[in-house]
Amino acid sequence: MESLRFILPQSEIPGHWYNVAADLPNPPPPPLGPDGKPVNPEQMGAIFPAAILEQEMSSERWIPIPQEVREIYRLWRPSPLVRAARLEAMLGTPAKIYYKYEGVSPAGSHKPNTAVPQAYYNRQAGIRRLTTETGAGQWGCSLALAGQMFGIDVRVYMVKVSYEQKPYRRSMMRAWGAEVFASPSEMTQTGRDALAREPNHPGSLGLAISEAVEEAASRADTNYALGSVLNHVALHQTIIGQEAKKQFEMAGDWPDAVFAPCGGGSSFAGMAFPFYADNAAGGHKGKMVQLVAVEPSSCPSLTKGQYAYDFGDSSGFTPMMKMYTLGHNFTPPSIHAGGLRYHGASPLVSQLYHEGLIEVVAVPQLATFEAGVMFARAEGVIPAPESCHAIRAAIDEALRCKQTGEARTLLFNLTGHGHFDMSSYDRYFAGELEDFEYPREAIQESLRHLPDLA
Numbered sequence: 475m476e477s478l479r480f481i482l483p484q485s486e487i488p489g490h491w492y493n494v495a496a497d498l499p500n501p502p503p504p505p506l507g508p509d510g511k512p513v514n515p516e517q518m519g520a521i522f523p524a525a526i527l528e529q530e531m532s533s534e535r536w537i538p539i540p541q542e543v544r545e546i547y548r549l550w551r552p553s554p555l556v557r558a559a560r561l562e563a564m565l566g567t568p569a570k571i572y573y574k575y576e577g578v579s580p581a582g583s584h585k586p587n588t589a590v591p592q593a594y595y596n597r598q599a600g601i602r603r604l605t606t607e608t609g610a611g612q613w614g615c616s617l618a619l620a621g622q623m624f625g626i627d628v629r630v631y632m633v634k635v636s637y638e639q640k641p642y643r644r645s646m647m648r649a650w651g652a653e654v655f656a657s658p659s660e661m662t663q664t665g666r667d668a669l670a671r672e673p674n675h676p677g678s679l680g681l682a683i684s685e686a687v688e689e690a691a692s693r694a695d696t697n698y699a700l701g702s703v704l705n706h707v708a709l710h711q712t713i714i715g716q717e718a719k720k721q722f723e724m725a726g727d728w729p730d731a732v733f734a735p736c737g738g739g740s741s742f743a744g745m746a747f748p749f750y751a752d753n754a755a756g757g758h759k760g761k762m763v764q765l766v767a768v769e770p771s772s773c774p775s776l777t778k779g780q781y782a783y784d785f786g787d788s789s790g791f792t793p794m795m796k797m798y799t800l801g802h803n804f805t806p807p808s809i810h811a812g813g814l815r816y817h818g819a820s821p822l823v824s825q826l827y828h829e830g831l832i833e834v835v836a837v838p839q840l841a842t843f844e845a846g847v848m849f850a851r852a853e854g855v856i857p858a859p860e861s862c863h864a865i866r867a868a869i870d871e872a873l874r875c876k877q878t879g880e881a882r883t884l885l886f887n888l889t890g891h892g893h894f895d896m897s898s899y900d901r902y903f904a905g906e907l908e909d910f911e912y913p914r915e916a917i918q919e920s921l922r923h924l925p926d927l928a
């Protein structure tokens with residue numbers, strides 16, 4: 475019988491993270507402070523430990539993974555690479571489809587890959603308390619889990635729509651010892667202001683980030699941790715793509731195209747950057763891999779946003795980063811892929827897109843659930859709504875291959891399972907979900923509020 479699952483021994487858990495900054499054609503534009511000048515590590519030191527800031531600014535290609543972190547990775551890594559042969563048969567495509575399954579982590583997604591090192595470096599720096607935001611709840615769960623492992627108290631501001639859609643994500647965070655509040659909350663000035671403006675505010679990742687940063691910046695005993703967007707988060711996720719490359723060697727195959735969902739961009743970065751390293755060096759055995767980030771058409775930061783300096787949060791507490799953005803005040807519609815409702819995209823992913831080195835597609839909500847259900851019926855795993863975006867794009871490419879007869883090899887990042895997203899599936903089955911195409915004029919209006927750097 476042909477093998478469908480490619481499992482690495484634990485000795486193959488990567489020993490280093492891969493830093494794409496070393497292989498970019500141009501140096502990354504620096505984050506800027508309120509005065510329009512590049513921020514220095516001391517300014518960021520109020521909310522991040524020095525080791526994380528060093529990684530954020532590093533241009534070293536390989537950064538060693540501390541042994542303590544690798545020991546925790548051992549609880550679920552290496553994650554499996556699986557050939558989706560039943561999906562291929564269902565589609566009747568000559569394409570080969572593989573997925574890398576990150577849902578095997580205790581929290582159910584790729585997010586613990588960075589939560590663990592972030593908690594570790596904070597604990598090394600003597601920090602005992604962390605604040606954060608969460609959209610889908612996957613990141614909040616992951617930091618709650620990692621905080622628990624290193625004796626750190628965690629407080630999570632959870633975007634209000636997700637707080638209401640996903641009660642068991644709250645329970646999970648509490649099981650791992652974290653406190654959880656719906657954002658906007660009454661706990662911070664940012665939250666109180668948002669509620670005064672709009673009492674039924676659905677929340678957004680940008681707003682929840684402001685709440686978490688506001689609290690961390692105002693307390694000496696508290697740091698802040700971010701689950702995506704920043705360079706060090708993208709860095710930590712590169713163990714996904716590194717493992718996938720070894721697994722493709724085991725399988726005697728190699729992808730032609732790689733797909734990942736794109737919210738803040740870390741799951742795409744984690745999967746795609748190690749393949750980009752080969753592209754930058756002329757290809758793997760001369761073969762270039764097509765790298766495709768998949769975003770929701772209701773929150774199309776890369777495909778409809780502007781490449782400009784903007785804040786990472788809605789209140790403008792963070793440094794300004796050069797990224798594709800819809801404007802930091804943009805409140806995306808209440809789609810069910812809560813982890814993709816972010817106004818911007820990782821500066822590294824943005825730069826690669828701007829320089830034409832990766833591709834981006836935007837897909838509507840209903841089509842992503844349709845793809846997720848097809849995948850669940852063929853392969854068994856019920857995917858998270860965010861992951862369904864990558865599945866949609868991979869299925870579309872497999873169907874295109876069916877038309878042309880091309881036997882391409884496709885890989886996607888199955889970033890998480892959907893076990894706590896079943897109310898979203900129920901609403902899809904009941905015909906209650908809609909597609910939202912964000913009007914260009916509304917985006918233009920939001921972009922008018924970009925910081926003025928003149």
Ligand SMILES: Cc1ncc(COP(=O)(O)O)c(C=O)c1O
Nearest residue numbers: 702737738739740741813889890
């Ligand atoms: C399951 C899942 N996949 C993908 C994403 C998007 O992640 P990123 O911000 O890394 O692009 C999230 C974010 O919460 C998620 O929970």
